Amino acid sequence: MKDKKQNSGFNTPKNYFGDFEDRLFHKLNEDTIPKESSFTTPKEYFNQLDSSILQNSDSTVYPTKVIQLFSKRTLAYAITIAACATLIVSISNRNKTLNTIDNIEITSIESYIEEGNLEMDSYDIGSLLNDEDLTNTISEKEYITKDVIEDYLFDQIEDTSILIE
Amino acid sequence: MVKEKQLISALQSIEQKESAFRKLVSLYKERLYWHIRKIVIDHDDTDDVLQNTFIKVFKNIDRFKGDSKLFTWMYRIATNEAITFINKKVKQNNITFEDVKIQLISRLESDVYFEGDEIQLQLQKAIATLPQKQQLVFNMKYFENHTYENLSEILDTSVGGLKSNYHLAVKKITAFLKTNETF
Numbered sequence: 001m002k003d004k005k006q007n008s009g010f011n012t013p014k015n016y017f018g019d020f021e022d023r024l025f026h027k028l029n030e031d032t033i034p035k036e037s038s039f040t041t042p043k044e045y046f047n048q049l050d051s052s053i054l055q056n057s058d059s060t061v062y063p064t065k066v067i068q069l070f071s072k073r074t075l076a077y078a079i080t081i082a083a084c085a086t087l088i089v090s091i092s093n094r095n096k097t098l099n100t101i102d103n104i105e106i107t108s109i110e111s112y113i114e115e116g117n118l119e120m121d122s123y124d125i126g127s128l129l130n131d132e133d134l135t136n137t138i139s140e141k142e143y144i145t146k147d148v149i150e151d152y153l154f155d156q157i158e159d160t161s162i163l164i165e
Numbered sequence: 166m167v168k169e170k171q172l173i174s175a176l177q178s179i180e181q182k183e184s185a186f187r188k189l190v191s192l193y194k195e196r197l198y199w200h201i202r203k204i205v206i207d208h209d210d211t212d213d214v215l216q217n218t219f220i221k222v223f224k225n226i227d228r229f230k231g232d233s234k235l236f237t238w239m240y241r242i243a244t245n246e247a248i249t250f251i252n253k254k255v256k257q258n259n260i261t262f263e264d265v266k267i268q269l270i271s272r273l274e275s276d277v278y279f280e281g282d283e284i285q286l287q288l289q290k291a292i293a294t295l296p297q298k299q300q301l302v303f304n305m306k307y308f309e310n311h312t313y314e315n316l317s318e319i320l321d322t323s324v325g326g327l328k329s330n331y332h333l334a335v336k337k338i339t340a341f342l343k344t345n346e347t348f
């Protein structure tokens with residue numbers, strides 16, 4: 001039976017008939033997989049489902065009390081508390097003045113040091129000063145001379161024999 | 166005939182079923198493809214329908230009694246599958262069988278798997294205007310060279326009825342081509 005399909009103008013993709021069997025058997029194998037999942041439901045489940053859903057969703061049968069998250073009274077309290085807190089903070093901030101080293105009295109600093117609160121030795125102080133500060137503060141000309149030291153010692157020490165030695 | 170009987174008994178035996186089925190597919194896939202293609206037009210749709218046809222054959226071969234030729238039986242399944250496929254489109258789009266065919270034919274010009282010239286395109290358009298039965302008869306007689314006896318078995322229609330269908334189809338197609346002559 002020779003047909004005239006070649007004259008109809010229709011064509012197929014390349015090698016369509018070559019791999020047709022493979023695709024067909026793949027589909028046949030798929031068809032052998034059971035369509036049913038084997039899950040079942042209790043008897044009359046779906047017949048009763050509608051009424052069960054409607055019963056549970058009917059709000060007129062079981063009215064539910066709705067508690068508003070923000071009642072008017074609670075809201076008023078919250079606003080009052082927030083206003084008071086803001087007022088207190090702003091007043092306390094207004095009274096505060098900024099403490100700087102300039103507006104602390106010298107006597108206060110001295111008494112602070114005398115009370116032994118400043119635990120610093122000469123090395124600690126030295127570490128706070130740079131070379132320039134040191135040369136500006138202590139110049140060679142300001143060194144205490146030998147004579148002055150001797151005079152000071154003679155005046156202050158009772159047993160001067162140690163000095164003669 | 167002896168060969169067909171052997172093939173049928175192989176298809177109906179558990180041990181040989183798969184290998185016999187492969188042989189059957191190899192023998193008839195092309196002829197059934199072209200038969201389906203003339204009805205559903207699109208290649209991918211044809212592929213789906215052809216696969217479904219063979220799956221039905223595989224699943225129902227045990228019930229084949231041999232009252233008709235195996236080839237005729239398969240053709241009948243293929244025709245039913247293809248018409249069912251088109252009828253689904255008819256239902257989905259709520260239009261007639263002929264309208265679906267006209268829609269499908271209108272896409273042929275951009276179809277990569279249609280290489281027909283202007284005359285062949287016009288012929289497909291003319292076929293699409295025919296009633297379903299006349300389309301079937303014309304395609305199977307004109308393109309596939311079936312005898313009226315064969316067609317009678319496949320389409321379950323008398324030879325006289327088929328002849329009448331075919332002549333009517335040819336007349337309408339000729340008229341269509343004359344009216345829409347662009348070549």
